[in-house]
Amino acid sequence: MPRKPPIKLPTPESRRVGFAIVGLGKLSVEQLIPAVRTSQEGYVAALVTSEPDKGVEFARALGLKDSDVYTYEGFEGLADRADVEAVYIVLPNSLHREFITRAAKMGKHVLSEKPLGMNAKDAQKIVQACHKAGVLLMTAYRCQYSPHHWAARDAVQGAQLGAVKLLDSIHVQVEDDPTVWRLQKELAGGGPLPDVGIYSVNTLRFVTGQEPEWVFATLHQPKKDKRFREVEESVSFMLGFPDGVTANVHTSYGAFKTDTLRVMGDRGNLLMDPAFTYEGLKLSIETKDGTMTPSFPAYDQFGLEFDHFAQRVRDGKQPWTPGEEAVQDHVIMDAIYESAHTGKVIQLKAVKKKDAFRGTRPTLPSAEG
């Protein structure tokens, strides 16, 4: 049974990594800021927002000073803030490149929400800007820091399931507000694929440690539905992994919340359902002996993600999910769109190396007594 993580006495702020949160949307307010506040190694030092009044209100509620609030135009004011070592980019996708580049130029390390960019080319430019500036860039793939997902990966790559044969994932939800930026192609780059489908793509790559060799996709965009004038409602696709292992994936903004991951081996199968929620993840592994549902010590996914990044800021090593990891997802998503638009199978460049785009392995929380 998941429980709240034990709150160890946090490092005093003076030794923790100060973050500027860039963008005060729902994710920031509901998940990231609470997580940073309980993080062992990071804290919120500044807020950057297009709505200064809202920012001041939040700052006060968070115990920050009014002067800790910055506008998008005044973003470079952070340059002088030695206590702000890193920024967390929580903006519409189309703004990532600009703000990451500006942050990198100030020498701030960057943690960015997914998708990293608008497409592979855009994401590649972002990676280059950070390399050039000598700052760390990490993509916020929280599932790659979750003990449930690491246990799934261990089962897949270990002996428990036998040889992996087939993969299946679904990540769909209803987006019912036609005005959100996520439904505007110029801001989001795409529809459900880069927002929720990316979880399936990224997690399938993570649990196998492998890269797909080809994709086939179909998409559905009912333009008479005002939500889907610019972006697709659904994308269904296949990813062809090495050795004939095929993944079937659905993603959608039009279907009731479902998020699952299945891995079928010749000696057992693995199910995560739900697979991508913030809380309540459930993993089960079935073999001829029966079904095992492992238990885990309590943890907070966002907190683990923050802690990993803060540790990398301290030691200067490449994060487990650097910008390169995100570029690869964009390469695959670009191919998915191309397949859906041409009706043809799209081949991808073969990648033999395991975990080819990943950095320093994260430390998982140890079990409680």
Next chain:
Amino acid sequence: MPRKPPIKLPTPESRRVGFAIVGLGKLSVEQLIPAVRTSQEGYVAALVTSEPDKGVEFARALGLKDSDVYTYEGFEGLADRADVEAVYIVLPNSLHREFITRAAKMGKHVLSEKPLGMNAKDAQKIVQACHKAGVLLMTAYRCQYSPHHWAARDAVQGAQLGAVKLLDSIHVQVEDDPTVWRLQKELAGGGPLPDVGIYSVNTLRFVTGQEPEWVFATLHQPKKDKRFREVEESVSFMLGFPDGVTANVHTSYGAFKTDTLRVMGDRGNLLMDPAFTYEGLKLSIETKDGTMTPSFPAYDQFGLEFDHFAQRVRDGKQPWTPGEEAVQDHVIMDAIYESAHTGKVIQLKAVKKKDAFRGTRPTLPSAEG
């Protein structure tokens, strides 16, 4: 909690429909014969087998006479048996056409295991032979007689899930005996697709009442594995249903037993897991209010199937799953193989009519007190 079906006092044999079971394999012995024995409206009157000694042994155990056992060569001996009104064909697929045709010529009604034939053309010939002879032909799609699957169909076609958006099904299992006829192409016609994948194809068609418009497929056949010298190990495919609804499907003889069906609507989703087992089927429907797992009165899938066919023998009406229903599955499976071999999307002939290939709706068992 499923329980054994209530055993009403069965009709005395003199009024029930006498069946000849043609083929004494595992399915006959473990499922069909026990089901016919407890059927309300049918009974086993004769056995047809290539192994007369085994047949006699079974006959004695079943309380039949030695003279109730027929060889394949002596099949036509049934012509004189007025008490044998129907045959149940449980033979390797390649023998279906011959034995159904011979049975039809004797004026016996035919219940055949799935797949009906080796391919669409073969199945079509089978249908024609029965039409010509004026006998009924029913394909043994037991899931179309199961209260769980009818409840799923009602949820999909009713208001509970809202508009259907996406479909997903998996039916895989390990076939580890390289000598079985199911792995020989000349006997089986194909590998896991016509044996277990057919459940997904048929059930997706049944719960939606619709027909796919296109298919895309990929298959994996590791010929160095002696089991897969002739037939594929796995097939993964997409079925494009009307209105942009896509089904993702996996089928395999190489992956640990998994059988599921998911239907995602805009207001809820439906899961059957397991979806295709003989017993222990589980249906759950999730909406914003929570998850509902309906309960069902006890029933036996094979018994319901038999009873439906026996009723049709008595009233002469077209069964719910006639030969035509099976031909359509073959049309789709032929297209799946074609897509897998060409790497291209295959278009299917549009079918607008709902339940286009089905006959008389079955009567479901009513709830117990």
Next chain:
Amino acid sequence: MPRKPPIKLPTPESRRVGFAIVGLGKLSVEQLIPAVRTSQEGYVAALVTSEPDKGVEFARALGLKDSDVYTYEGFEGLADRADVEAVYIVLPNSLHREFITRAAKMGKHVLSEKPLGMNAKDAQKIVQACHKAGVLLMTAYRCQYSPHHWAARDAVQGAQLGAVKLLDSIHVQVEDDPTVWRLQKELAGGGPLPDVGIYSVNTLRFVTGQEPEWVFATLHQPKKDKRFREVEESVSFMLGFPDGVTANVHTSYGAFKTDTLRVMGDRGNLLMDPAFTYEGLKLSIETKDGTMTPSFPAYDQFGLEFDHFAQRVRDGKQPWTPGEEAVQDHVIMDAIYESAHTGKVIQLKAVKKKDAFRGTRPTLPSAEG
């Protein structure tokens, strides 16, 4: 996932044990007769009923002759039937002693439904009658022949749960027909306790292998409800097992179907829910590593029970659940009623020996390939 048991080719009737089914109520018709029909080692050779017309109808449906039907008065006609080696007593409780005694006098072995008698003294007389006649007596505690319950017993008595600390069981259901014999004290001896509560008592004793040392009970009998004019609606009781292990138990004819068993150890706990149904039993074991739900090969509880008795008839050994096992349940149930009526704790005679009242250990079905 439980499936139908594999139907091995049964022994021809001539070598199987022929049973006379005494009493054609719901249990006989829905469960026992179907089970005997698929039993490997037994078969139905005769029917004994107070309603000869119904008996003849059943006989015909079962392929028996009209002369295989006996009335209660004509019961002794079975004496001459060498093919009838055993009787299965499925009568109202108050008739058990008479019919078992009459059967024993004819030299027939006896399998009796639970409860064996009306109370401990009555059950003891039954045991004596069979001993005197030199026939076997087995009480039909089907859960003691179920692989799920044996796996539970192994977990309890092995190392998996650590030291056993507490026990809990519930077996309740709604009896809504005020006319059934089970609600008449002269026929049933009591209410839900000897009918459904006995499952909890017997299974707690079985999984621990131990005997309770004391009982405390309370009962509720709302006499204005016409169903409960003679017998209680509910009994709640505690059984004090050795070493301070206490079992809490509920049984009722007034509450919606619930049947569970919990065993709590210091290193894990075990749950069966449902614990006592004919099909769909579910066992799960939770330890610090997670929750394991073992899988089992398919089996039929009644079939296993029959087979065990038939084997004992063949080898003459004491069945696993002889009459003595049932006498002990009656001793405990008598004490439960006494406690409920006096409001006091009732001490039981200490029994140190493990499985003190049981005979030859049953053979469990082996796993399928």
Next chain:
Amino acid sequence: MPRKPPIKLPTPESRRVGFAIVGLGKLSVEQLIPAVRTSQEGYVAALVTSEPDKGVEFARALGLKDSDVYTYEGFEGLADRADVEAVYIVLPNSLHREFITRAAKMGKHVLSEKPLGMNAKDAQKIVQACHKAGVLLMTAYRCQYSPHHWAARDAVQGAQLGAVKLLDSIHVQVEDDPTVWRLQKELAGGGPLPDVGIYSVNTLRFVTGQEPEWVFATLHQPKKDKRFREVEESVSFMLGFPDGVTANVHTSYGAFKTDTLRVMGDRGNLLMDPAFTYEGLKLSIETKDGTMTPSFPAYDQFGLEFDHFAQRVRDGKQPWTPGEEAVQDHVIMDAIYESAHTGKVIQLKAVKKKDAFRGTRPTLPSAEG
């Protein structure tokens, strides 16, 4: 699926209720302080601890000043702190009365952990002290503020289950540190009963709205186990509710974590499993139609509890779970110990009024969009 509660913009501290947390144990550090920090209506203004160094360290980590830390001796220093309107007592049970009385004398409102006192008499004195001082007193029964438990209560008191017939609850866990104050009778007042068993007692009273009329109990204290020299390992008890409804309850410090609640009615049953955890509560309701598992908007149990108390501080009304509610639990627990020690049924004073000891009904969080 439970998710993190939406973090609405909290009230600025100047308008929120300032709390002094009295006692910095595991519960304070892991649950209460994080919850107060995310509370909409409260905040941590001061810390009271016997270990000032630890207090200062926490204060700094929480953004408080060193001068916000008070020792037990210096507790009255809070009298001058107008910003500290309330105290939250998280001390060993034996210290509750002293500190609550001291707080009340300073005019501070009191939220106290359960159990409120050492026994009914002690708890009654605490209630009197707060009444006399004119301050509010609320017992921290978090389950009475949880939407899951309110939904259970609604099902029990509404029509869904029909007439309630039987109750069952288990709350056990392993306490393996022999040095904790909870195992010292002078500090804790008892063993698992007032610590974890109290959840069962309190929740059974809450969901039914009724009070037990009698108790019977047995306890087990293996004094050779050094953990149980002073307090019991386990207590098993029955509570007799009105109309013959009996509750069976187990509580223990010696058995693997289990926490459940069952309510059996004549038309359905209700299960909470787990029933008392901080997160991951699960409610399911079974009727003849099937099993429903309702979904809930995300919430934090401690946060809802804090908010309710802060609202009562603002409006001056009696909290839903005032001191009187806790006195009644003590009355029942005193009777449980008396029964266990005498072996007799103990009658309780009849209480006819529904929710006899409760105050202002809490406002439940409304569903998210």
